[in-house]
Amino acid sequence: MDTIFSHPKYTEMLASGVTDEAHIKKTFQVYLDLCEVHQWWNVRLHPCQQFNVIFISGRPQRGLDREFVLTLGADQSLSPLDTHNYINRLKEFSKTEVDGLNVAVTDTDSTTAFYKLTAGLVPVPPLVAENKFKFKGHNPGRAKRFFTYPTLPKECDVEQDKGAGEAEDN
Known part of the structure; x- marks a missing residue:
């Protein structure tokens, strides 16, 4: 057996x-x-x-x-x-x-x-410029471009601050 x-x-x-x-x-x-x-x-x-x-x-x-x-x-x-x-x-x-x-x-x-x-931490994804503009007031010339991180999987419990990393577009 x-x-x-x-x-x-x-x-x-x-x-x-x-x-x-x-x-x-x-x-x-x-x-x-x-x-x-x-x-x-x-x-x-x-x-x-x-x-x-x-x-x-x-x-x-x-x-x-x-x-x-x-x-x-x-x-x-x-x-x-x-x-x-x-x-x-x-x-x-x-x-x-x-x-x-x-x-x-x-x-x-x-x-x-x-x-x-x-081994080590998972690397943070690179910062990506998106073509999303926010207009302040009635002047479209003062638009701001947003820099955000790519969307993380739903398994990650990391909240993304979409306002962080704003840069003025000249």
Whole structure:
């Protein structure tokens, strides 16, 4: 009778040199989730004995860049310094640009939540001049041109001050 523990990738994880068996089980759970449920392409394992973890990499869709995943238990914590160290380690052995790390948080009931962490802050979009003029009074020659930021996605809770950045048009 075949069990989950006789799966070739699970035995590969056991032979990788990573000693935390609980981490290996969680990583295998995430590996199966990425392959079977999310249907990632070219999924690979990357054991890191320095941190005693196994990173998973793959492509969410055909033609997209490779992304890296780190598995954590719901009871584990992750500091900003740890995140920075993981991303720097991935940059060392990756042949592609690594701009962040996906963290798969797993619970004992096999629930998995994915979070995308990036190195640094998300850059502010550039200031864009719009062809919107505001006329003061009855003199159209005194129009003001507005400079605004591009529209942010609705997920962002950043309010834009449309009056900020006004400049007179001569």
